[in-house]
Amino acid sequence: MLRSFGSVLRRDIVVTGKDLVAFLAQVLLQPVFFLFVFGKLLTSLGYTSSGYSDLLFPGLVALTATVTAIQAMAFPLVAEFSWTKEIEDRLLAPLPLWAVAAEKVVFATLRALVASAVMFPIGIGVLGSIPYRADGLGLLIGVLLLGSLVGACIGMTIGTFVPPTKINIAFALIFTPLLFTGATQYPWPSLAHLRWFQVLSAANPITYVSEGMRAALVPNIPHIPGWVCLLALAGSLALFGTLGMIGFRHRAID
Amino acid sequence: MEVRELVKRYPKAQTDAVDRLTFAVASGEIFGLLGPNGAGKSTTIGVLTTRVRPTAGQALIANVDVMVAPQTVRSLLGVVPQRNNLDRSLSVRQNLLFHAAYHGVPKAVRTRRAEELLEQFALTDRANEKPELFSGGQNQRMMIARTLMHDPSVLxxxxxxxxxDPAARLFVWDRIRELRASGVTIVLTTHDMDEAAALADRVGIVDSGRLLALDTPAALVRGLATGASLQVTVEPVGELGVAGLLDRLGTLAGVQRCEQIATEAAAQSIRLYLTGEAAAMVAPVAAAVAEVGGRLIGMKICEASLEDVFIDLTGRSLR
Structure with missing residues (x-):
């Protein structure tokens, strides 16, 4: 079984490897512009304070990881189940169903980790310097890994529960709120005076990736404690992992 | 391969898609599964290929229960779907190689087998191309070659x-016959009755989820209440009109029933279902047409075929 699992994973890596530049451009264009306009441009024009980029960078790495994982999962899954039917060949392989789903999660997570890793040299390039703390490395890796896994499972949930004809509208309705309530551009504890938005942000798993990244990289900025972030992400993983698996089983077997 | 009292009811459906279906397919046999659209063929195949969960009953492949050990079953079977599900991101050769890798075929074996199958299915020239722009025939060849990569015992x-096109069809037929000769059990679903008659050792006809008939194509045709038929074309029909002509022909000894099957300009085509020998009816039919003032412009003897069996069992209504 391990050999089959490895072959299915190898297939995804081979296909992505052929298109590595396109893959990176697709996932990095948006965060790079965010970083440039909000982290660099507005600061140099004097509209934001110079510390803002330190706050923004960890949030954008978090956003890149999660969103890349969601996209790497949801779009191909919808296409493979409804239009191209490409997944059938893997569903008919002598692998348990959960292993086919798990491979998708592993692969989406790998993509997300690669994309978020590339954000670091890009951050240095755009901002000149980025916050870094060797002590925070363990937490950083833990948060990014969990965040990517959660993203992959959210992607699997969307990709299997939303009917294919409605996937475009679903993405528009899901993505924009996800993008702006994930504490990417602001630290969550500072929302105390805007209680409703703070509660809304607390419901978005990306918040815990952003806050966990800040706990790891810029602990002087008020943030949710790292262990709370890890716990919240583990809970999200259990929830969306279960939902995604139910959806996958539902699409794979009548 | 065996199906016992198989039942499948989809959620929210009023009736069973498969209703207590029971049949067995012998090892090395080509079994044709026929039926109108929505008859339950695809659901039955879905259960056998582990993609549909049955509501009740049992399905066995090589004595392995598909519900108990789906992974073992998947390693034994090969599936060539109706719709193209090739991996569009991979080349033809990679499609074959990865399929074998998913099935755990060792690298040396899969490399050798891929070259053999590419050659056998006339795909070597395009082995490094992606299948996006391939014709239907090429895709079909590729899908058959792909599934043979893991050497399935049931296809x-x-x-x-x-x-x-006809050449591609004959090519596929030849490969199917070769596979049977090499001992592969084949389950074939088709709407092409000639194909079923030409290839299948036995045929099962299903409708509304139930098995209506199961036998060799020849035995099914022999079992028809009507035997041969005559197709008669007249122009003009004569003074009594089509209805009058049908009445007259219907009363002839040896005619079981007759029906109008086509109208082209003033010409009418009528089909007579006969109880006996068709050749013996040619003269009496010609005489009867002349009697009502019609002019006979064509007559064709049609031996009964599997299609007649199919229509006889499942009816003419569209669904």
Whole structure:
């Protein structure tokens, strides 16, 4: 079984490897512009304070990881189940169903980790310097890994529960709120005076990736404690992992 | 391969898609599964290929229960679906190689087998191309070659020649016969009755989820209440009109029933279903047409075929 699992994973890596530049451009264009306009441009024009980029960078790495994982999962899954039917060949392989789903999660997570890793040299390039703390490395890796896994499972949930004809509208309705309530551009504890938005942000798993990244990289900025972030992400993983698996089983077997 | 009292009811459906279906397919046999659209063929194949969960009953492949050990079953079977599900991101050769890798075929074996199958299915020239721009016939060849990569002992072919040109169809037929000769059990679903008659050792006809008949094509045709038929074309019909002509022909001894099957300009085509020898009816029919003032412009003897069996069992209504 391990050999089959490895072959299915190898297939995804081979296909992505052929298109590595396109893959990176697709996932990095948006965060790079965010970083440039909000982290660099507005600061140099004097509209934001110079510390803002330190706050923004960890949030954008978090956003890149999660969103890349969601996209790497949801779009191909919808296409493979409804239009191209490409997944059938893997569903008919002598692998348990959960292993086919798990491979998708592993692969989406790998993509997300690669994309978020590339954000670091890009951050240095755009901002000149980025916050870094060797002590925070363990937490950083833990948060990014969990965040990517959660993203992959959210992607699997969307990709299997939303009917294919409605996937475009679903993405528009899901993505924009996800993008702006994930504490990417602001630290969550500072929302105390805007209680409703703070509660809304607390419901978005990306918040815990952003806050966990800040706990790891810029602990002087008020943030949710790292262990709370890890716990919240583990809970999200259990929830969306279960939902995604139910959806996958539902699409794979009548 | 065996199906016992198989039942499948989809959620929210009023009736069973498969209703206590029971049949067995012998090892090395080509079994044709026929039925109108929505008859339950695809659901039955879905259960056998582990993609549909049955509501009740049992399905066995090589004595392995598909519900108990789906992974073992998947390693034994090959599936060629009706719809193209090739991996569009991979080349033809990679499609074959990865399929074998998913099935755990060792690298040396899969490399050798891929070259053999590419050659056998006339795909070597285009082995490094992606299948996006391939014709239906090339895709079909590729899908058959792909599934043979893991050397399945039971092969499911869902309408394998629909939409193919005659040469491609004959090519696929030849490969199917070769596979039977090498001991592979084949389950074939098709709407092409000639294909079923030409290839299948036995045929099962299903409708509304139930098995209506199961036998060799020849035995099914012999079992028809009507035997041969005569197709008669007249122009003009004569003074009594089509209805009058049908009445007259229907009363002839040896005619079981007759029906109008086509109208082209003033010409009418009528089909007579006979109880006996068709040749013996040619003269009496010609005389009867002349009697009502019609002019006979064509007559064709049609031996009964599997299609007649199919229509006789499942009716003419569209669904």
């Amino acid at each position: 499911f072919l869902d309408e394998p020649t629909t939409g193919l």
